[in-house]
Amino acid sequence: MKSLQVLFTGGLLAIVSFLLPLQSGHAAPYVEGIDYVKIAGIPEAQKPVIREFFSYNCGHCYRQDPLFEQTAHLLESDVQFERTPVGAGRTSWILSQEAYYLAQKFSVTKQVHGNIFTRIHEKNGAFKRPADLQAYFVSQGVDDKAVTDAMNSADAKLALMNYDTQAQLAEIKGVPSLLVNGKYLIKKQPQSPEALADMIRYLSQLEN
DSSP, rough: OOOHHHEEEEEEHHHHHHHHHHHHHOOSSSBTTEEEEEEEOOOSSSEEEEEEEEOOOOOOHHHHHHHHHHHHHHHTSSEEEEEEOOOOOOHHHHHHHHHHHHHHHOHHHHHHHHHHHHHIIIISSSOHHHHHHHHHHHTOOOOOOHHHHHHHHHHHHHHHHHHHHHHHHHTTOOOEEETTTTEEEEEOOOSSHHHHHHHHHHHHTTOO
């Protein structure tokens, strides 16, 4: 009987020792270099955080926005959601950066974010002149002079410079792009809110 117990114990240990490497091999569901890349990145004031680099002028950003909104809702108790508009040196895109700045400045982002996408891609097209941008925000209930002052302010110029710096440091080659904790750039993005939220949670905990 004792010899059988020894054999059984030895066999059990062998099975456990065989399974442990398999378990550790499955511990990381996302692979660096395939699913995401680690970059020098940008300093984030608060973590965990997911940052979307986007442009209101980008058709793919427009189509992906509902996915990101749903994902942000799933993550709201775990991971902070931020956006950085990308200018790419194009006049209409820079005006869209300014649109995001004004939305943040006047605390109307929730009101106008989806509407700006709709305006550009379904109605009037991109903002072409500063006057177009001003007229839009006045139509959204913001005071005309307040919009003028904000657009001509040093804060606006600084905000746009900061957007461009963030995009450069994050090595953004196209939009939309998602960056977790300022250093993990998602390459292979899941296409469901639940799967994307799971990936973001995983990447946000890598530093821990």
